[in-house]
Structures are given as C-alpha cells and as structure tokens.
Amino acid sequence: MVTQAFFLDITERKLAEAALYEEKERAQITLSSIADGVVVTDQHGVVTSINPKAEVLTGWRIEDARGQPVSQVLSITDEGTHLPISGIIDKCLHKSQPVELAGTTVLNRRNGESNAVEFSIAPMRDRSGKSNGAVIVIHDVSEARKMAEEMQFLATHDTLTGLVNRGEFERRLNEAIQSAESSDIQYALCYLDLDRFKVVNDTAGHVAGDELLIQLTALLKSKVRNSDTLARLGGDEFGVLLHSCPLEKASEIAETIRRLVKEFRFVWEGKSFEIGASIGVIAITAQSGELKEILSAVDTACYLAKEQGRNRIHIFRPGDEEIARRHGEMELTHRIRRAIKEDRFTLWQQPLQPLNETLQHIKACEIFVRMLDDQDQIVYPSVFIPAAERYQLMPEVDRWVIKAMFNAIQEGRLLNDTQSYCFINLSGQSLGDHDLLQLIIDHLNTVSVAPERICFEITETAAIANLAHAINFVTVLESRGCCFALDDFGSGLSSFAYLKNLAVDFIKIDGHFIRDMVHNPVDRTMVEAISKIGHVMGIQTIGEFVEDTATRDALKLAGVDYAQGNGIAKPKPL
Known part of the structure; x- marks a missing residue:
C-alpha cells in the first residue's frame, strides 16, 4: 500500500487575508472617526452600512438602517420650498456619475429634527467598471450656517437693541421709495430723537442709558406692525418705516409713540427718569425724491419738533416754511465752512463794569466772534451760531476763536494790562473735543500771560447736557490756572444742584431775570438769591443784558459783582 502526501503552501493566502482584514479594519476605523456622515448602498439603493456620524445625523442605528431603502433612511427636503428631494441616488447609480447637493438641502432626522447639510454621492464600481453601489457623504453645515446667519444679523442689526441698524434701514427705505415710484403703495417715515436721554447717561452712567434703550425698544416694538420696520439709527435716534400707510395714519402712529415714550418711566438704582420723544414725520410718494432728500427733510422735521419745545411731532409737508428755513441753515453751513477756511471771522469785545467797590481796579471784557460774508458785511452770531450748532461746526468755530484770541494776546491787543481779564465762550459741542482741549493747553504753554486771567464761559444748558465732559474740561484747565464762568445761569431746572458738580469761578445770571428785575419783584428776588448763594460758595456773579442805569443800580443793590x-x-x- 502506497501512501501519497500532498502539501499546499497557503502562506500567501494567509498573508493576503491578513492584509485584507487590516485594510477592512483601517477603513472601518476611518469611517468611524471622520466628522462627516457616510452611508453605503448596494446597486439597488439599499443601505449596507452607515458610520456613527451618519447614525447621529439620520437618527437611524446601523442595525435598523441596514437593508432599508436609502430614501427611507435619508429624508431630504429643499430648505426653501420644503419639498422632498428624490431620485438623486438613482441618478448616481444609473448614470454611474457623482452627484453633489449643496446650499439649501435639509436632512430630516428620524425623530423629526433637521439639519442643514451638503451631500456628495459617488458610485462604486466592480472590476469590470459596472456600478455596484454608492457612497453618500453627508457634511453637516448647521454650525457654519448658524455662524453665517449670526454674521448677517450683526451686519444688519444693532447689537444692543437687536433692531435693524441704519445701513439696513436705508436699504429698506430705498426699496420703499422705488416701490412708491412704481406703484400706488403709500409709505411713511417717522424719525425719533429722544429728549433728555443725555441726562440719564451723564447722571446714571452709560450702563443705565443702555438699559433704558433696551426697555424702550421693547415698548416701541409693541406699537409697530410686523410689516413695518423699527430701527435704531444712532445713539438715541430711532426710525420707523410704515408700509401701506397714508400720512394721516402715520401721524396717529407717531402720536401713539410720542405718548408711549412720554409715559415711560425708567427706574435705575432707586431713581426715576422721565424722557420724551421729538418726532419728524414724512410721507413717501412718487414725488418724494431720493433717499438723501427724504432723510434730510424728516431729520429737519424732527429737529423742528425738538426746537419747538420737545416731546412733539412735526409733519413735513411740501412748502413747509420752517423746513425751508432749516434748508437755508444748511446753505449757511457752507458759508461757515468757507469762512473758517478763508479766515473770515473777526473778534469783538465788550467790557464788564465792576459794581463792588473792592473790584474797581479790575478790567474785564468778554470776547465775541463775528462772521464776514462775501461782501465783508458783519454776520452776527444769532444768525450763524444756530446753524453751526445744528451741523456740528461749533468746535471748528471755537478752534478759530481760541487761536485768534491767543494771537491777540501775543500781539499785545488783549490782556495788555496786569489787572485785565477776558471771558471767552465755548460751545457745548467743544466740551468733549480732546483736540481743542489740547490746543488750549499748548497755547497756555507758549503765551506769556497768567492763565488765571483767561476765563472760559460755558452755558448752563450745555454743561448739564454734557456734564461728564464739562467736569473733565473744567478740571483740566483749572489745574492749569484758568477760570470758568457758568453762562445763562438760572435757565435750567436744577441750576443750584449742578453748581456743586462744577467748580466755576463766576456765574453769569440769565438775562431773562435781569431785563425786568427793576419792575418785577420775582425776577429781582431770583437775582438776589443767585447772588447770595454764589457768594456763599465763593463764586462771583455777573448780570448780563444790562440796558440802562436803573438795572445796573438794581444789580448793585442785589449784591451782584x-x-x-x-x-x-x-x-x-x-
């Protein structure tokens, strides 16, 4: 009996199997670890495998998904239309071509939740090149989409209140203008400027001011329709674009908003603040003109409401004389700018008369500014100052006056006597101008005159409206030796209270009390009270608008200096 033995070397097969196993494990680990979802189907579109990320995105566990039609596992809709998207995997399998879906695709989870996704579908082929399945890669773009939406929101909305910002508001307003020109739809625009908001900021701080705006925004939203646009246009300025709204209805809405703001009480750290709103209203029609013209007109209407007493509405109408006057002011601003550039201002002076015997040796004067027109005729401050203040030109005018005053001192035309003093006005806008403050300091360092002989005047209303800036301005220059006077004292409601916050050397009593004090006992008593309190605080007093000897004598009897x-x-x- 013969026995034959055959030996088969299977080393290569074992090595191949091991290599295949390692490759399979590597692929499985890779699929499990990648951040995208992966779904694998056979040539009939039946799911054969999904990775852990795909389980999360679809809501299907691998054991439940395997053997299911891919359309069952992947429920896809269009984000815009909300309609199902079907047939894309069949297209990939039948045409054996890759397919991509991006942009507005939504994957609906098994539990009803959804994610914004991007799909990439690629066919698998056997050795002959025939399609035998597909690999679907699902990229979750929810976070990226959320970030993009947040970025878009921040670009078009105010970060504090969440309202539409000026840029987006003007874009929508432009659309309304175009719509009004091409259709019969009526629009209206309300421009709100809060009254006394700066008082809250200056006395309670900017955190309180921000909280006030947040609370007020919630109130305003309650009075605005969904079709309308409420926007924050600036610090304390708001705009309301009213859709399909005739002017008469817009004025009613504006009045509702005005009352709402007036009745609003803001409480901060036990203190209650009352504000108001001055509102300009304009209709938007086919004849309204361009965006710039409409905004200019409604802004002017709002300013007129504020100028006429605040907490009121001014409706713009074609032919409005007040609006025309304001436009005249805008023309005047061009002349002011040209006067600054061409040095067409001059300085004037008016002496002060000492009434106290101990002050007779003092020689004091107030410096005024006049503008020259194109014919070298004098333009008085009452004409150009309101326009300069309205259009934020006063710091430039003040800068010219400061330079001219110090030049006059250097040339010996001013303060050429050791007992002489000069008073010079500063606008409220200049109190927060750090460049102007530095300009004054630089000149003080170069002129050979004692700083205490220069007295800067600020009006009481300007000081109250810019209290923090005023205190800083006074403190810095007083440390250099300069004096300060509070002009138009008594015009505010809390004059004496503010004296404790402002370390001034002089009080210039408001002319309203001076003019009739000879015949009006109330005015005379007010002047006496201001003089007495001033002296108690170590502050000298000045009576303005003295037109006759009787008034001068009455001031002397009242103790005014x-x-x-x-x-x-x-x-x-x-």
Missing part, C-alpha cells in the same frame, strides 16, 4: 450789556458799553472790534 459785575454788570454787562449795551447800557454799560456796546461791543466793538478788538
């Missing part, structure tokens, strides 16, 4: 006015001496060129 100085008198100023045309009855003492008229202003003259420096």
Whole structure:
C-alpha cells in the first residue's frame, strides 16, 4: 500500500487575508472617526452600512438602517420650498456619475429634527467598471450656517437693541421709495430723537442709558406692525418705516409713540427718569425724491419738533416754511465752512463794569466772534451760531476763536494790562473735543500771560447736557490756572444742584431775570438769591443784558459783582 502526501503552501493566502482584514479594519476605523456622515448602498439603493456620524445625523442605528431603502433612511427636503428631494441616488447609480447637493438641502432626522447639510454621492464600481453601489457623504453645515446667519444679523442689526441698524434701514427705505415710484403703495417715515436721554447717561452712567434703550425698544416694538420696520439709527435716534400707510395714519402712529415714550418711566438704582420723544414725520410718494432728500427733510422735521419745545411731532409737508428755513441753515453751513477756511471771522469785545467797590481796579471784557460774508458785511452770531450748532461746526468755530484770541494776546491787543481779564465762550459741542482741549493747553504753554486771567464761559444748558465732559474740561484747565464762568445761569431746572458738580469761578445770571428785575419783584428776588448763594460758595456773579442805569443800580443793590450789556458799553472790534 502506497501512501501519497500532498502539501499546499497557503502562506500567501494567509498573508493576503491578513492584509485584507487590516485594510477592512483601517477603513472601518476611518469611517468611524471622520466628522462627516457616510452611508453605503448596494446597486439597488439599499443601505449596507452607515458610520456613527451618519447614525447621529439620520437618527437611524446601523442595525435598523441596514437593508432599508436609502430614501427611507435619508429624508431630504429643499430648505426653501420644503419639498422632498428624490431620485438623486438613482441618478448616481444609473448614470454611474457623482452627484453633489449643496446650499439649501435639509436632512430630516428620524425623530423629526433637521439639519442643514451638503451631500456628495459617488458610485462604486466592480472590476469590470459596472456600478455596484454608492457612497453618500453627508457634511453637516448647521454650525457654519448658524455662524453665517449670526454674521448677517450683526451686519444688519444693532447689537444692543437687536433692531435693524441704519445701513439696513436705508436699504429698506430705498426699496420703499422705488416701490412708491412704481406703484400706488403709500409709505411713511417717522424719525425719533429722544429728549433728555443725555441726562440719564451723564447722571446714571452709560450702563443705565443702555438699559433704558433696551426697555424702550421693547415698548416701541409693541406699537409697530410686523410689516413695518423699527430701527435704531444712532445713539438715541430711532426710525420707523410704515408700509401701506397714508400720512394721516402715520401721524396717529407717531402720536401713539410720542405718548408711549412720554409715559415711560425708567427706574435705575432707586431713581426715576422721565424722557420724551421729538418726532419728524414724512410721507413717501412718487414725488418724494431720493433717499438723501427724504432723510434730510424728516431729520429737519424732527429737529423742528425738538426746537419747538420737545416731546412733539412735526409733519413735513411740501412748502413747509420752517423746513425751508432749516434748508437755508444748511446753505449757511457752507458759508461757515468757507469762512473758517478763508479766515473770515473777526473778534469783538465788550467790557464788564465792576459794581463792588473792592473790584474797581479790575478790567474785564468778554470776547465775541463775528462772521464776514462775501461782501465783508458783519454776520452776527444769532444768525450763524444756530446753524453751526445744528451741523456740528461749533468746535471748528471755537478752534478759530481760541487761536485768534491767543494771537491777540501775543500781539499785545488783549490782556495788555496786569489787572485785565477776558471771558471767552465755548460751545457745548467743544466740551468733549480732546483736540481743542489740547490746543488750549499748548497755547497756555507758549503765551506769556497768567492763565488765571483767561476765563472760559460755558452755558448752563450745555454743561448739564454734557456734564461728564464739562467736569473733565473744567478740571483740566483749572489745574492749569484758568477760570470758568457758568453762562445763562438760572435757565435750567436744577441750576443750584449742578453748581456743586462744577467748580466755576463766576456765574453769569440769565438775562431773562435781569431785563425786568427793576419792575418785577420775582425776577429781582431770583437775582438776589443767585447772588447770595454764589457768594456763599465763593463764586462771583455777573448780570448780563444790562440796558440802562436803573438795572445796573438794581444789580448793585442785589449784591451782584459785575454788570454787562449795551447800557454799560456796546461791543466793538478788538
């Protein structure tokens, strides 16, 4: 009996099997670890495998998904239309071509939740090149989409209130203008400027001011329709674009908003603040003009509402004389800018008369500015100052005056006597101008005159409206030796209270009390009270608008230290 033995070397097969196993494990680990979802189907579109990320995105566990039609596992809809998207995997399998879906695709989870996704579908082929399945890669773009939406929101909305910002508001307003020109739809625009908001900011701080705006925004939203646009246009300015709204209805809405703001009480750290709203209203029609013209007109209407007493509405109508006057002011601003550039201002002076015997050796004067027109005729401050203040030109005018004053001192035309003093006005807008403050300091360092002989005047209303800036301005220059006077004192409701916050050297009593004090006992008593309190605080007093000897004598009897006015001496060129 013969026995034959055959030996088969299977080393290569074992090695191949091991290599195949390792490759399979590597692929499985890779699929499990990648951040995208992966779904694998056979040539009939039946799921054969999904990775863990796909389980999360679809809501299907691998054991439940395997053997299911891919359309059952992947429920896809269009984000815009919400309609199902079907047939894309069949297209990939039949045409053996890759397919991509991006942009507005939504994958609906098994539990009803959804994610914004991007799909990439690629066919698998056997050795002969025939399609035998597909690999579907699902990229979750929910976070990226959320970030993009947040970025878009931040670009078009105010970060504090969440309202539409100026840029987006103007874009929508432009659309309304175009719509009004091409259809019969009526629009209206309301422009709101809060009254006394700065008082809250200056007395309670910017955190309180921000909280006030947030609370007020919630109230305003309650009075605005979904079809309308409410926007924050600036610090304390709001805009309301009213859709399909005639002017009469817009004025009613504006009045509702005005009352709402007026009745609103803001409480901060136990203190209650009352504000108001001045509102300009304009109709948007086919004849309204361009965006710039509409915004200019409604802004002017809002300013007129504020100028006429605040907490009121001014409706723009074609032919409005007040609006025309404001446009005249805008023309005047061009002349002011040209006067600054071409040095077409001059300085004038008016002396103050000491009333106290101990002050007779003092020689004091107030410096005024006049503008020259194209014919070298004098333009008085009452004409150009309102326009300069309205269009934020006063810091430039003040800068010219400061330079001219110090030049006059250097040339010996001013303060050429050791007992002389000069008073010079500063606008409220200049109190927060750090460049102007530095300009004054630089000049003080170069002129050979004692700083205490220069007295800067700020009006009481400007000081109250810009209290923090005013305190800083006064503190810095007083540390250099300069003096300060509070002009138009008594015009505010809390004059004496603010004296404790502002370390001033002089009080210039408001002319309203001076003019009739000879015949009006109430005015005379007010002047006496201001003089007494001033002296108690170590502050000298000045009576303005003195037109006759009787008024001057009455001021002397009231204990006022100085008198100023045309009855003492008229202003003259420096």
